[in-house]
Amino acid sequence: MRVLILALASCSLALVLASAAPSADRGWTVTDLGVGPGSTASAVNDGGQVVGNTSTRGGFVWDHGTARYLGPGTVANAINDRGDVVGSYYNGSTTHPVVWHDGAMSELPLLAGGSFGWALAINNSGDIVGQADVSPGFAHAVLWRAGQAIDLGTLCITRFICYSGAHAINERGVVVGQSITEAGSTHAFIWKDGAMTDLDTVDSDSRAFAINNRGDIVGSNSPTGLCQCAVLWHNGTIDTLALDSVAYAVNNRGQVAGVTLVGGIGGTWTGFVWDNGVTTYLPSSPGGGTQVTAINNRGQVAGSTGSAGEPGHAVIYTRD
Numbered sequence: 001m002r003v004l005i006l007a008l009a010s011c012s013l014a015l016v017l018a019s020a021a022p023s024a025d026r027g028w029t030v031t032d033l034g035v036g037p038g039s040t041a042s043a044v045n046d047g048g049q050v051v052g053n054t055s056t057r058g059g060f061v062w063d064h065g066t067a068r069y070l071g072p073g074t075v076a077n078a079i080n081d082r083g084d085v086v087g088s089y090y091n092g093s094t095t096h097p098v099v100w101h102d103g104a105m106s107e108l109p110l111l112a113g114g115s116f117g118w119a120l121a122i123n124n125s126g127d128i129v130g131q132a133d134v135s136p137g138f139a140h141a142v143l144w145r146a147g148q149a150i151d152l153g154t155l156c157i158t159r160f161i162c163y164s165g166a167h168a169i170n171e172r173g174v175v176v177g178q179s180i181t182e183a184g185s186t187h188a189f190i191w192k193d194g195a196m197t198d199l200d201t202v203d204s205d206s207r208a209f210a211i212n213n214r215g216d217i218v219g220s221n222s223p224t225g226l227c228q229c230a231v232l233w234h235n236g237t238i239d240t241l242a243l244d245s246v247a248y249a250v251n252n253r254g255q256v257a258g259v260t261l262v263g264g265i266g267g268t269w270t271g272f273v274w275d276n277g278v279t280t281y282l283p284s285s286p287g288g289g290t291q292v293t294a295i296n297n298r299g300q301v302a303g304s305t306g307s308a309g310e311p312g313h314a315v316i317y318t319r320d
Contacts, residue, residue, distance in 0.1 A: 023300075027320045028283055030305070033062045037311035040303035043078045043294040044316060050302055051076040051085050052314045059087055061100075062314075069303035070100065077130075078121045086128050097130055097144070109149045111142060119144070121168045129166035129175050141166035141177050141191070152191050155179040155198055164189070164196075168210045175216050176208035188219050188233075199233055208233070210249045218247035218256050230258050241274050249295045257295040271303055271317075282317055285310075 032042060038055030041062075049089035050062040057069040059076030061083075070076055073090040085100040087106070096117040097108040110117055110132050117132025117139075128144040134151065141152040141164040154174065156162040164179035175191040176199075187200035188208035197219070200206040207222035217233040218241075230245035231238050241247060256274040261267050262281070271282035271290035284290040285307040292303040299319050306312035 004101075023159040029314045029318045029320055030283060031318065032315065033060075033067060033139050033314040035060050035062065035067050035314050037306070037313060039314040040291060040304035041293060041314040041316060042076060044296045044300050044302040045079045045083070046298060047081060047083075048296075048298075048300060048316075049079055049083060050316055051079045051087075052302070052304075054314075055311070058315075059085075061085060068103075070105070072214070074098075074105075075118070076100075078117065080122045080124045080126075082124060082126075084122055084126065086122045086130070086265045088118035092132050097128075097132065097142075099128060108144050109147070111140065111149050111151050117142065120166065123169050123171050123173070125171065125173075127169055127173055129169045129177075131165040139163045139165065141154070141175070141179070141189075143169070143175060143191075145173075151192060153196050153239075155187055155189060155196060158182065159184065166191070167208065170211045170213050170215075172213065174211060174215065176211045176219075178207040178219075188221070189218070190217065199238075206231070209247065212250045212252045212254070214252065214254070216250050216254055218250045218258070220246040230256070230260065232256060232274075242272065242279060247274070248293055251295050251297045251299070253299070254298060255258075255295055255299055257292045259292050260292065271301065271305075273299075273301060288312075 041050045041052035042187045053059050058072050058074035059070040063070045075087040077087040079085045088095050089098045094116045097117040111134050114133040119128050119130040122128045131139045133139045144151040154162050154164040162180050166175050166177040168176045181187050187198050188206040189196050202220040204223040208217050208219040211217045222228050222269045229240040230247035242260045247256050247258035249257045259269045262270045269289040271292035273280050284305045288307040290305045294302040301317040304312035
């Protein structure tokens with residue numbers, strides 16, 4: 001127990017030291033998307049179109065001041081620069097992966113033997129990634145390409161409980177996500193040229209959430225098993241960006257967006273942007289926190305914010 005207490009104290013001290021330097025930068029315009037409380041923005045494309053979800057009307061597409069709702073049971077997770085949207089639809093009994101093209105929703109094929117799935121990302125070529133089950137209770141990372149569902153596999157072979165999920169795909173068709181390993185840990189992976197490779201070399205309980213066209217990958221790991229760190233994989237190395245944090249997005253300029261716990265245990269989750277070694281906190285509602293989910297190549301950040309004790313509102317941050 002003494003070891004655990006000392007480790008927690010060390011982690012908290014490191015967090016205080018790490019979070020003392022950055023400060024909230026008020027040089028941002030925060031646009032409330034007007035889709036109501038209990039909403040969040042999931043993604044933003046380079047044209048400034050935003051997709052996200054509401055508490056009562058399902059997914060939405062926001063286009064420069066006008067919101068279009070996708071209907072009850074829908075979830076909108078990503079949008080490419082052509083305006084194609086991917087997510088899922090609950091039909092009353094199961095959840096299916098779907099894509100919206102020119103406003104029309106189409107179901108994506110499931111993996112053989114499966115009954116559910118969801119789509120999480122789409123590139124400008126129309127390649128889609130997400131997760132789908134291969135048998136009851138076992139889901140795999142999946143790539144939808146040219147109308148076909150491709151099972152990307154897992155990092156474990158003989159383990160009975162084994163699953164994986166894909167979170168992002170870049171314009172070169174490289175996929176990142178996480179998988180259970182043979183030892184039972186969760187590790188970030190990269191999939192390219194038909195093969196899945198483990199990104200975690202120290203068994204740190206890691207996840208990869210985004211990849212840009214340069215091959216930079218962001219996510220999180222827990223090297224001590226106690227502190228979650230926002231990390232960047234770049235040119236074969238892994239860099240820690242912040243303690244008690246998660247990096248959710250990276251654009252082609254190398255700017256990273258995520259959330260960090262400010263104030264230690266019991267503190268507030270606050271959005272941040274990391275740019276070439278400089279971390280900036282995003283402004284939030286009084287007494288409340290910020291959830292960040294995406295950043296486009298113009299540096300616009302999508303997410304949500306809300307005052308203390310109140311549901312969050314979907315917002316987009318734009319540099320002044």
